[in-house]
């Protein structure tokens with residue numbers, strides 16, 4: 001006699017099938033590094049898949065597949081000296097990668113990865129964190145978390161007994177404060193609330209600066225510095241620094257990023273830094289030293305999207321003259337504020353529907 005199939009067995013089988021499906025989905029997400037795909041031209045989603053390979057225990061994505069993901073064409077140039085791949089999208093934006101280099105350019109502006117781009121058997125590879133936490137948010141700005149940007153904390157570096165660098169009679173601490181105050185007045189005119197970690201020539205510890213940020217909860221934290229090079233007076237240009245992710249080496253070192261309060265904002269930081277570098281270089285035509293990542297104390301301890309801008313080298317005579325020139329200072333400060341405006345527009349939360 002056939003016994004009727006028990007209902008609880010059916011439920012059990014259903015649960016097992018669902019669990020298997022879930023497991024399949026999870027393992028699929030491990031072999032494919034592709035985030036949510038961009039919508040296709042007619043509104044439907046295309047689903048290009050980005051595979052990765054593991055090299056030296058890290059995951060790398062094929063740059064040719066990154067090209068398909070962003071609907072870009074890829075052009076390779078292979079010579080004995082250099083191997084490059086350029087991705088171009090339909091708007092003509094270009095992303096240039098160079099094998100064995102951490103430096104890439106996006107529309108001509110320098111971005112620096114934590115790991116070198118690899119070239120193996122005719123394929124270029126980008127490390128997964130460099131893609132996910134750095135490049136992708138700059139290219140797909142819609143993936144950056146939404147936040148209202150109303151209050152900005154400016155952090156003029158050094159102060160009091162801590163002069164910062166001193167070059168040709170100029171103390172960095174004074175210039176940092178002057179630039180920060182100028183940025184403050186532009187931002188205030190544009191309707192932002194601006195807080196400062198110091199308003200006078202006083203010494204403030206890095207811890208106090210970050211504690212102030214934690215207490216006041218600004219929407220952005222921006223540290224203002226000027227640079228110096230100990231070895232060469234020729235070196236000049238602008239750098240924008242953001243914190244490197246946990247477990248990933250900082251710029252030019254093998255020091256791995258720690259899990260700190262400021263390391264939750266990689267997407268926001270990457271976009272903010274790119275917009276800032278672009279505006280600064282476009283406006284001043286200064287040497288572009290790119291976006292670099294390191295866990296400087298204030299940017300890695302401040303619980304808000306943050307960056308540290310090095311506005312130029314006081315150790316380079318020509319750049320020092322520029323930095324002390326009022327109209328050049330105006331350009332620098334306006335460029336930072338324009339970048340903040342652009343960032344604020346991109347990440348603005350959607351407006352709630354008007355009540356009828």
Ligand SMILES: [Zn+2]
Nearest residue numbers: 157164225226
């Ligand atoms: Zn400094």
